[in-house]
Amino acid sequence: MAAARMLEKGANWIARRLQKRVPYNAANTFLEGPFAPLQTEHTKTELKVHGTIPPELNGMLARIGPNPLHVENPAAHHWFLGDGMVHGLRLQGGRALWYRNRFIGTDSVNKALGKPRAPGPRRGVADVVNTNIIGHGGRLWALVEAGSYPVELDASLNTVRHGLFDSTLDNSYTAHPHTDPDTGEMHAICYDGLQHNRVNYLVVDKQSRVTKKIDIAVKHGPMMHDCAMTQKYMVILDLPVTFSVKAALTGAPLPYCWNPRHQARVGLLSRQGDSGDVRWFTIDPCYVFHSCNAFDLEDGSVVVDVVVYERMFDHSSQGPENQKVAFERWTLPAGGNAVQRKVLSTERQEFPRFDERLTGKPYRHAYVVGIDDIDKPVANVLLHHDLQTGETSRHSYGTDQLTGEVVFVPRHAAAAENDGWLLSYVHDLNGRNSRVVILDAANVAGPAVAEIKLPVRVPLGFHGNWIADSSAAG
Numbered sequence: 350m351a352a353a354r355m356l357e358k359g360a361n362w363i364a365r366r367l368q369k370r371v372p373y374n375a376a377n378t379f380l381e382g383p384f385a386p387l388q389t390e391h392t393k394t395e396l397k398v399h400g401t402i403p404p405e406l407n408g409m410l411a412r413i414g415p416n417p418l419h420v421e422n423p424a425a426h427h428w429f430l431g432d433g434m435v436h437g438l439r440l441q442g443g444r445a446l447w448y449r450n451r452f453i454g455t456d457s458v459n460k461a462l463g464k465p466r467a468p469g470p471r472r473g474v475a476d477v478v479n480t481n482i483i484g485h486g487g488r489l490w491a492l493v494e495a496g497s498y499p500v501e502l503d504a505s506l507n508t509v510r511h512g513l514f515d516s517t518l519d520n521s522y523t524a525h526p527h528t529d530p531d532t533g534e535m536h537a538i539c540y541d542g543l544q545h546n547r548v549n550y551l552v553v554d555k556q557s558r559v560t561k562k563i564d565i566a567v568k569h570g571p572m573m574h575d576c577a578m579t580q581k582y583m584v585i586l587d588l589p590v591t592f593s594v595k596a597a598l599t600g601a602p603l604p605y606c607w608n609p610r611h612q613a614r615v616g617l618l619s620r621q622g623d624s625g626d627v628r629w630f631t632i633d634p635c636y637v638f639h640s641c642n643a644f645d646l647e648d649g650s651v652v653v654d655v656v657v658y659e660r661m662f663d664h665s666s667q668g669p670e671n672q673k674v675a676f677e678r679w680t681l682p683a684g685g686n687a688v689q690r691k692v693l694s695t696e697r698q699e700f701p702r703f704d705e706r707l708t709g710k711p712y713r714h715a716y717v718v719g720i721d722d723i724d725k726p727v728a729n730v731l732l733h734h735d736l737q738t739g740e741t742s743r744h745s746y747g748t749d750q751l752t753g754e755v756v757f758v759p760r761h762a763a764a765a766e767n768d769g770w771l772l773s774y775v776h777d778l779n780g781r782n783s784r785v786v787i788l789d790a791a792n793v794a795g796p797a798v799a800e801i802k803l804p805v806r807v808p809l810g811f812h813g814n815w816i817a818d819s820s821a822a823g
């Protein structure tokens with residue numbers, strides 16, 4: 350989330366420059382400039398296209414993020430906690446069929462919009478969902494960590510119901526499950542904002558049933574935003590950002606803080622086992638929001654690639670902080686109990702992605718959003734790391750253009766790794782409408798294959814995915 354901090358600085362800079370066009374309120378940067386929420390839902394079918402949309406792209410580029418409909422106290426608002434809004438661009442046969450944005454149907458949003466309450470259970474009063482949108486088992490789900498149930502959406506992005514998939518289990522979920530490409534099962538490590546001495550390993554099968562739940566003992570209520578998965582193990586990131594009673598009592602909207610008393614460690618949990626027995630590896634204090642991929646080595650060691658922050662949540666109560674960050678390869682050695690760290694790239698970057706047909710398996714290509722210049726973050730880039738050669742190629746989206754998370758889509762099911770496209774929503778810091786940009790993954794430095802102009806400014810947000818017609822109703 351250093352990227353977010355860079356964007357925050359960019360928002361300030363551009364807001365000053367464009368005071369007449371971009372309302373600026375010093376109360377909360379995450380409500381202004383490129384973060385400023387939309388208040389209206391749109392459906393647009395006539396979309397301008399530059400270039401040629403690959404006809405093989407049949408599906409929807411979905412992306413979600415916080416988009417608060419109403420904020421009572423802007424100064425106390427935390428970026429991570431805003432009402433969710435999902436954006437979708439539907440492509441078929443070389444054409445852009447439509448763009449839609451829809452609020453996630455929480456009780457407060459539906460009430461404010463005059464819509465009926467969405468069916469399904471709630472976990473207490475928690476129903477905000479804003480962090481990821483995935484296709485699973487032919488259905489579309491919006492996800493959040495640590496509290497609210499997932500929300501099922503229809504193919505037009507309208508809320509269908511709340512619930513833990515097709516399970517009646519009362520359990521929190523995560524925004525970052527990992528799907529086994531061979532079985533279609535989703536594997537996840539889930540923490541709960543109200544349970545501070547354990548996290549869960551949950552498996553959801555292709556029929557959307559929870560087929561495994563294992564408790565793992567932890568201390569202090571660590572924030573586990575993501576995990577990783579190899580073919581044998583779940584990789585558990587137990588790092589020193591933990592629940593803070595003090596922050597909760599003082600009214601912090603997201604009561605998680607850097608905790609130097611919490612032992613940083615990385616765990617391996619057997620995917621086949623039935624107990625919470627974890628083999629732990631020590632590591633110097635640091636924080637990880639997102640893993641890239643992970644895989645097993647022949648000698649029993651495990652490799653996981655991660656974006657690593659020196660510290661996190663040290664002082665801000667509104668969003669992630671500007672911390673030193675690197676892309677690293679961690680090895681959990683078969684014959685040791687300490688994580689071995691290797692820096693792959695020291696450029697500032699976030700949102701690592703890869704060809705997810707290789708989830709849990711050796712891979713070569715990583716796609717990560719980078720920030721060019723720490724002092725002038727008005728242009729960012731896509732970094733394409735070739736993990737075999739160690740080379741990085743890059744694509745600049747242009748001055749004042751900020752790409753969101755970039756998603757790899759293979760050319761076809763049997764295509765080689767990196768044979769496909771890289772799709773993302775690109776935000777214009779000058780306040781003009783956003784666009785979706787399609788790059789050729791084999792030629793990242795080259796010009797875009799196609800650009801689709803959207804009818805709105807899509808605020809900077811969190812995660813998205815390509816929902817292929819073969820994986821969810823189109």
Ligand SMILES: [Fe+2]
Binds near residue numbers: 524638
């Ligand atoms: Fe995330």
